[in-house]
Amino acid sequence: MKSCIACGMPMTQIADYPLYDISKNYCKYCAHADGSMKNFEEKLDCLTKHYINFHKMDHIIAKQTAYVVLKKLPAWKRK
Incomplete structure (x- = not known):
């Protein structure tokens, strides 16, 4: 099971991924509408x-x- 690198949410279903793209390592809540990851701010x-x-x-x-x-x-560890 993957966890979102940006918020820590467990990603257990395909619906948890941005645009249903399981190659992403962040969740739908940490993504913009285009699937790109939101920034730290x-x-x-x-x-x-x-x-x-x-x-x-x-x-x-x-x-x-x-x-x-x-x-x-x-x-966000290195920011």
């Missing part, structure tokens, strides 16, 4: 909003948490 913003909306976190804490989580993933 886009993922940071998305995850920050997720933490604010679903975990009721303060914006500053949500952004710091998102940054720490993302930096541990293969796509």
Whole structure:
């Protein structure tokens, strides 16, 4: 089973891949409509909003948490 290099989501079904392309190593949530991978800033913003909306976190804490989580993933380790 693959995990998304950009968010860590397990990709267990073909529908989890961008444009159903199983050769990609990132999920549909980390892809633009054309199938290209979103950049770090886009993922940071998305995850920050997720933490604010679903975990009721303060914006500053949500952004710091998102940054720490993302930096541990293969796509963002060297950035």
